Amino acid sequence: xxxxxxxxxxxxxxxxxxxxxxxxxxxxxxxxxxxxxxxxxxxxxxxxxxxxxxxxxxxxxxxxxxxxxxxxxxxxxxxxxxxxxxxxxxxxxxxxxxxxxxxxxxxxxxxxxxxxxxxxxxxxxxxxxxxxxxx
Numbered sequence: 483x484x485x486x487x488x489x490x491x492x493x494x495x496x497x498x499x500x501x502x503x504x505x506x507x508x509x510x511x512x513x514x515x516x517x518x519x520x521x522x523x524x525x526x527x528x529x530x531x532x533x534x535x536x537x538x539x540x541x542x543x544x545x546x547x548x549x550x551x552x553x554x555x556x557x558x559x560x561x562x563x564x565x566x567x568x569x570x571x572x573x574x575x576x577x578x579x580x581x582x583x584x585x586x587x588x589x590x591x592x593x594x595x596x597x598x599x600x601x602x603x604x605x606x607x608x609x610x611x612x613x614x615x616x617x
Contacts, residue, residue, distance in 0.1 A: 485592045486564075487574065487585040489604040492597045495586065497562075501536055515566075518546045522553040529559045536586065539567035548580040555581035571599040 486493045502511040504520055513534040514525075525532070535554060537547040551563055565577045566586045577585055587595075 483589050484586050485589060487587060487600045488583070489578070491601050491604075492592065497534060499533075501534070516550060518544055518550070520550065522550055522557060525554070525559075526557065529554075529557060529561070532559070532561055534562040534564060535559065536564045536566045537582075539565055539569050541568050542570050542573065545573075545576075548576055551577070551581040571595045571603060574600055574603040 484495050486495050497513070499513050501513040501515050503515045504517065504524075507514055509528075509531075512532060514532055514536070516522075516535060516537045518538050518540060537550050539547045547565055547569075551565070554563060562584070563582050564584050564586055565582045568591070569577060569585045569587065570591070574585060585600075
């Protein structure tokens with residue numbers, strides 16, 4: 483089972499439509515699974531019909547998913563964007579700043595990093611270095 487993390491805390495996963503791996507996706511797919519080494523440019527012209535994109539994070543030291551999220555948002559993707567895999571609470575603010583709407587974590591990770599650790603970072607807009615510089 484998985485848990486969704488949002489700015490409001492933990493919630494059960496409410497997505498019920500199958501998520502299709504990018505390499506197997508046809509024109510009718512509305513939810514895509516992107517590996518951390520995918521190029522968002524391959525989705526140019528296809529983003530309008532996609533309701534959710536889930537980007538995989540294989541480990542806490544691999545931040546390529548943050549770049550993918552940022553590029554998708556810059557390309558105009560306005561749908562649901564989810565980080566999936568081994569994202570830790572310390573990375574939550576970066577996930578939100580790069581464009582993710584939510585983070586999907588395992589029950590095991592949620593047990594090791596309870597909701598309060600994620601909520602501590604939920605005020606991500608007020609505590610970035612750029613906001614402090616603009617002062």
